Amino acid sequence: MTLAPIELEQLAIAFIPALLVVVLMWRWQLNYRKALYGMARMLTQLLLIGYVLIYIFQADSSPIVMAVLAVMLIASSWIALGSIETRRSSMLGASFTAVLLGAGSMLLLISQGVLQLDPWYEPRYLIPLAGMLFAHAMNNVSLAAERYFAELANGNSNEDAARIAFQAALIPVVNSLFAVGLVSLPGMMTGQILSGVSPFIAARYQIMVMCMLFGSSGLTTAMFLYLIRRRQSLSRISGG
Incomplete structure (x- = not known):
C-alpha cells in the first residue's frame, strides 16, 4: 500500500479543530495570539523544511x-532554556554540552552501531533520528532546569534539587515506556505501518527508538544537572 498525497483542500480540514481550540482560548481570555503564532510558525517551518530536505537528500554531502x-544542536540547546529566561545566556554552555554528549552519543550509537548506515551520513536516516533525539533532549533540559531552580528557591540543597529535577524530567519518557503499544502507537511505527511495512519490523524499529530516547533523555538530563550543580557550587564558593 502506498500513501496517497494529501491535497491542500484536504489538509485544510485538519485545521478546523485547531482553530476551534483557538476560539476557545479567546473566549476564556487566554493567550490565543501565541497559539495562532505557533500554528503559523509550524506551518511555515514544515513547508520550508520540506524543500530543504529535498535539497539535502539530493546533495548527498556529509x-x-x-x-x-x-x-539543530545549537537551536535545541537555546530553546531548551526558555524556562529560565533570566539565566539563559549563562546556562547555554551547559545545555549545549549536555545535548551534544547525551543526544549526540546516542545518535552515533544508533546510526553506526544499530543501523550501520552506508554512507555513515545517510541524511534520510541521520537527520530524522537527530531531530527526535535533539527534541527530546531539549524538553528534558527545559524540565530539569525549571524544576532544579524552583527547588533551590524552595530552600532545597543542590543535591536534593538535582535529584528531584532528574526524576521530574524523566517522567514523560518513563510514562511513554508504559504506554507504547498499549495506549499509543508512536510516530515511527505508525508511519511505517501506514507505508506498508510489516508490523513486526515496525515494532523492532520502535523498540530501537524507545531505547534511544530513554537513554538520551537520562544521559542529557544527568549531564546538564551535573554541569549546573557544579556551576552553582563554584558560584557559592567564589561568592563566599
Missing part, C-alpha cells in the same frame, strides 16, 4: 549534513 546537525 559537510551539508553536519552543518544541518550543528544548527
Whole structure:
C-alpha cells in the first residue's frame, strides 16, 4: 500500500479543530495570539523544511549534513532554556554540552552501531533520528532546569534539587515506556505501518527508538544537572 498525497483542500480540514481550540482560548481570555503564532510558525517551518530536505537528500554531502546537525544542536540547546529566561545566556554552555554528549552519543550509537548506515551520513536516516533525539533532549533540559531552580528557591540543597529535577524530567519518557503499544502507537511505527511495512519490523524499529530516547533523555538530563550543580557550587564558593 502506498500513501496517497494529501491535497491542500484536504489538509485544510485538519485545521478546523485547531482553530476551534483557538476560539476557545479567546473566549476564556487566554493567550490565543501565541497559539495562532505557533500554528503559523509550524506551518511555515514544515513547508520550508520540506524543500530543504529535498535539497539535502539530493546533495548527498556529509559537510551539508553536519552543518544541518550543528544548527539543530545549537537551536535545541537555546530553546531548551526558555524556562529560565533570566539565566539563559549563562546556562547555554551547559545545555549545549549536555545535548551534544547525551543526544549526540546516542545518535552515533544508533546510526553506526544499530543501523550501520552506508554512507555513515545517510541524511534520510541521520537527520530524522537527530531531530527526535535533539527534541527530546531539549524538553528534558527545559524540565530539569525549571524544576532544579524552583527547588533551590524552595530552600532545597543542590543535591536534593538535582535529584528531584532528574526524576521530574524523566517522567514523560518513563510514562511513554508504559504506554507504547498499549495506549499509543508512536510516530515511527505508525508511519511505517501506514507505508506498508510489516508490523513486526515496525515494532523492532520502535523498540530501537524507545531505547534511544530513554537513554538520551537520562544521559542529557544527568549531564546538564551535573554541569549546573557544579556551576552553582563554584558560584557559592567564589561568592563566599
